[in-house]
Amino acid sequence: MVPAPNWKHQRISRRLEHALILHVEHEGLGEIFGAPVDVYFDDTNILQPDIVFIAKDRKSMLGDKWYIQGAPDLVIEILSPTNSSMDAIEKMAIYERFGVREHWIVDPELRTMHVHILENGRYRLVKQYCGDEPAASVILPGFSVMPATIFEDLPA
Numbered sequence: 001m002v003p004a005p006n007w008k009h010q011r012i013s014r015r016l017e018h019a020l021i022l023h024v025e026h027e028g029l030g031e032i033f034g035a036p037v038d039v040y041f042d043d044t045n046i047l048q049p050d051i052v053f054i055a056k057d058r059k060s061m062l063g064d065k066w067y068i069q070g071a072p073d074l075v076i077e078i079l080s081p082t083n084s085s086m087d088a089i090e091k092m093a094i095y096e097r098f099g100v101r102e103h104w105i106v107d108p109e110l111r112t113m114h115v116h117i118l119e120n121g122r123y124r125l126v127k128q129y130c131g132d133e134p135a136a137s138v139i140l141p142g143f144s145v146m147p148a149t150i151f152e153d154l155p156a
Contacts, residue, residue: 008108008154009080013050015150016076016106020051023143030056030073038067039075041098047091049075050106053140071095073139076104092116096123102139111151 017034024032033052040046046067053074054061061070075095077088088105095103096118103123105114113135116123129135134144 006080009050009078011154012078012106012108012150016078016145017051019145019150020053020140020143023140024053027142028056029140030054030059031062033068039072040065040067040069041071041094045094045098047094049091050078051076055139071099071101073100074102074104074137075100076106078106079108092123096121102137104135106150108151108154111147113145113147113150 013034017032020032024030031054033054035050036048037052038046038048039052049072051074052068052072054068055073058073061068061072063069077091079088092103092105099118099121101118103116103118105116106112107114111130113129115126115129115135115138117126117138118124126138127135130147132146132148134146136144
């Protein structure tokens with residue numbers, strides 16, 4: 001059994017999820033889900049991203065199942081001691097292969113956010129964000145969040 005994420009990971013996840021929920025609900029863009037939520041790509045690829053966005057025109061992928069069937073529009077992975085950077089890279093390859101449109105990797109130790117967009121079936125790094133430079137989504141118009149705010153009050 002994998003241990004639960006530490007409090008630092010949970011605080012980052014809660015802050016990001018809260019900012020996303022406020023924006024997505026205000027704009028009527030779709031739904032946000034936080035871990036634990038299964039994303040079923042196929043019989044051998046079932047993952048639990050930290051945060052998932054499903055656009056409102058794709059909500060049928062929720063159906064009456066207890067899991068998400070297919071590629072979400074956005075997934076966010078927060079690195080932690082139980083979720084190594086290698087694990088994040090392996091997950092990123094699966095997200096890319098199955099067509100997740102946007103992928104973020106949040107690194108609490110470096111206090112950075114890497115935003116990737118899917119172009120021609122491959123992820124392209126849009127930008128690495130840190131400090132007071134707002135990390136902006138490509139697929140969620142008008143959504144951005146400052147890394148400094150997300151990482152505020154966390155020990156180095």
